[in-house]
Amino acid sequence: MTTDIPAFDFQIKFIKYIQWLLESGSYTSTYKFALLMSLVNVAIESGIHGNETLFISYEHLAEQYIKLYWKQSLPYTHNHSSNEETAFILSQNTGRQAAIINSIVELQAKQANINKAKVHHTQEWQALKKSVAQTIRKYPAKFLQTPENIERTFLYHYDDKNNKGVLLNQGIAYCLAHFSHIIFKLCQQYWTDFVRSNKHNHLVFDQDTDLRHFLFGQSRQALSSLLPMLIDIQDCQCFYCGRPLSKDMEVDHFIPWSKYPNDTAHNFVLADRRCNNARRDYLADIPFYERWLHRNSIYHQEINSFAIGKGFVANYNKTKKISEWAYNLAIENGDLVWQPPKQLEIISKAMPSLSL
Secondary structure: OOOOOOOHHHHHHHHHHHHHHHHHOOOOEOHHHHHHHHHHHHHHHHOOOOOOOEEEEHHHHHHHHHHHHHHHOOOEEEEOOOOOEEEEOOOOEOOOOOHHHHHHHHHHOOOOOHHHHHHHOHHHHHHHHHHHHHHHHHOHHHHOOOHHHOOOOOOEOOOOOOOOEEEEOOOHHHHHHHOHHHHHHHHHHHHHHHHHHOHHHOOOOOOOOOHHHHHHOOOOOOHHHHHHHHHHHOOOEOOOOOOEOOOOEEEEEOOOOOOOOOOEHHHEEEEEHHHHHHHOOOEEOHHHHHHHHHHHHHHHHHHHHHHHHOOOEOOHHHHHHHHHHHHHHHHHHOOEEEEOOOEEEEOOOOOOOOOO
């Protein structure tokens, strides 16, 4: 195993390949976009920073698929000219509704919160995951790399007889993680355009509808339910400036939602509104990262127990890997980081120890 990063020529080739893949593909559903985005998420969570290969099981991809489609399986509310409202599940297929959507809707009828569904409907959750995994194997994993009927194996070699998963080629996991923003933006745009142009959805919205926000906007989970836990472990002080908090407290994503759009409980901090608004989508400076790592190392069990009860994902090790990816990428790119009250500066080249 080598920790060398892929050569720049390879990275450029990767970006060109992703562009070709999206522009040349023919789409009858949104499954291929979901597969690319799922591969990106798994690559980020893997913690790979070099030229390694990465095996990804179909069931792991299925979990990512369910997360992506869970929100999109909720009814879209349409306002008629008569001021009447109708709720409609947007079609994700040119033919009948995508099977994954139908399966998710069945589970949502029993539990609307995805994380509570995992805990309280374990049998149904496992059945859904296996079903989605098989759908991924049969369709998008097989056909993702064959636009215009030209088979390519740049990302991975597909084996129809292998029902376990795919092995990403050397350097692919690194590129997926490091070019995640570009891939997410492209996939979201292609996905949105597909749903908007789908004939089954034409009567539901007009061209002014902010469809992209509905499909990919910030989580609808009520972050306020985490306030009691964060108040306790932070002594009701702002994580950034240390000011005592009263009515202006807010729950903030430490790794900004724009960089990794998932609600993981260990990522949340309590902040005053001034700091939260000033930081926007910037990473906090390295000393705050060290403080955040230290806080999570001490309180990870308390965060885990409280958050799961409120229906949030809580995975201490995965959150650390996501943060390491975000800060390593910022260092590599020489990004700006934030310090209170409004100061921005180029990030330090020194990463804190992640052994906490």
